[in-house]
Amino acid sequence: MADKRKLQGEIDRCLKKVAEGVEQFEDIWQKLHNAANANQKEKYEADLKKEIKKLQRLRDQIKTWVASNEIKDKRQLVENRKLIETQMERFKIVERETKTKAYSKEGLGLAQKVDPAQREKEEVGTWLTNTIDMLNMQVDQFESEVESLSVQTRKKKGDKEKQDRIEELKKFIEKHRYHIRMLETILRMLDNDSVQVDAIKKIKDDVEYYIDSSQDPDFEENEFLYDDLDLDDIHIFPSSTTASSGPPSAPQPSLSEVSILLSLGVCPLGPVPLSKDQLYQQAMQEAVWTHMPHPSDSERIRQYLMRNPSPTPPFHHQVPPPHSDTVEFYQRLSTETLFFIFYYLEGTKAQYLAAKALKKQSWRFHTKYMMWFQRHEEPKTITDEFEQGTYIYFDYEKWGQRKKEGFTFEYRYLEDRDLQ
Numbered sequence: 001m002a003d004k005r006k007l008q009g010e011i012d013r014c015l016k017k018v019a020e021g022v023e024q025f026e027d028i029w030q031k032l033h034n035a036a037n038a039n040q041k042e043k044y045e046a047d048l049k050k051e052i053k054k055l056q057r058l059r060d061q062i063k064t065w066v067a068s069n070e071i072k073d074k075r076q077l078v079e080n081r082k083l084i085e086t087q088m089e090r091f092k093i094v095e096r097e098t099k100t101k102a103y104s105k106e107g108l109g110l111a112q113k114v115d116p117a118q119r120e121k122e123e124v125g126t127w128l129t130n131t132i133d134m135l136n137m138q139v140d141q142f143e144s145e146v147e148s149l150s151v152q153t154r155k156k157k158g159d160k161e162k163q164d165r166i167e168e169l170k171k172f173i174e175k176h177r178y179h180i181r182m183l184e185t186i187l188r189m190l191d192n193d194s195v196q197v198d199a200i201k202k203i204k205d206d207v208e209y210y211i212d213s214s215q216d217p218d219f220e221e222n223e224f225l226y227d228d229l230d231l232d233d234i235h236i237f238p239s240s241t242t243a244s245s246g247p248p249s250a251p252q253p254s255l256s257e258v259s260i261l262l263s264l265g266v267c268p269l270g271p272v273p274l275s276k277d278q279l280y281q282q283a284m285q286e287a288v289w290t291h292m293p294h295p296s297d298s299e300r301i302r303q304y305l306m307r308n309p310s311p312t313p314p315f316h317h318q319v320p321p322p323h324s325d326t327v328e329f330y331q332r333l334s335t336e337t338l339f340f341i342f343y344y345l346e347g348t349k350a351q352y353l354a355a356k357a358l359k360k361q362s363w364r365f366h367t368k369y370m371m372w373f374q375r376h377e378e379p380k381t382i383t384d385e386f387e388q389g390t391y392i393y394f395d396y397e398k399w400g401q402r403k404k405e406g407f408t409f410e411y412r413y414l415e416d417r418d419l420q
Helices: 002-034 038-067 075-099 116-155 160-191 197-213 276-289 327-331 335-344 349-360
Strands: 364-366 371-375 386-395 400-410
Touching (some): 038 116, 335 349, 349 364
């Protein structure tokens, strides 16, 4: 109870600072626009920048509280975060004006370039961008809560209330991502002038209502929100397109797609010879299928270690003689020799047997750091996902054993194959 009162006190103090900061920002904003000379403007611009930095720090704190499960009613926090973000947008306008010098070509021609329709388009584009960011932020919060609840349900089986909340959050995430995809498509259409600004403005109230109230029990969503924008005619979900859907009525070629005509096999009147360009495109498609990306392509590049760095091994290690592939032989070797074999005889059976011997000595291989770890003592914390405590590890770069206190060994990085 005391902790909750303390937390509420911190929130109240933070929101009070936000109100004072916004008031100060507004005061400086007015002074900046009423400034009579360049020196005054520079001073007020610097003051405005200092004030927005303070508000951004308060926003970071508010975002932390919004993501926390300890706070149930987050409406006031979200409203204050939006208030700060509004001031941030206003400050960006000042920055753009500052960068456009009066004596530059851009500055001299600015008066002629101002177009009410263009300004309206930019405002709608900014609203779309901010709305997408807000939805992504809520998705991050939902995913964080799902992860936290999942850990709790693993520890305490059969908690139906938490399980129901997880399912509810997953539905929110799925719906949010749908709206993000639609709004990103609309933003691209706006940039390409393929949608009217007025048509976007018509959905603004419904979208904002969804963001603010989608989690309310009595929320009713407009299922026909995007119907008037004719989004059905855009390739939104490219992965769902199949051969059975037929070719588009008006194909638009781009750099990322090729068009291959149907050839023999489905042509009742006989084969249709492909042109040289079509044959080239077909060859490129087949080449792509034979070089599909692999999940390991995104992993951190492992430091290269020479297999045979020199005729005489460093550190005077005892290299296993030929045909010494028995497990007993490797178990008699010193730990340092086993590390040498593992790191310098990569890809050989000797490396495999050295790893097996190290595992026999309770060493465990960390796939992220590519190092061997051993418990120095019983871990202070053990969960289903990690353990934390003091460990001894072998540093192959400095070639020696080191001790690491308070280390968190995540089980997802544990190489736990059973070496036969």
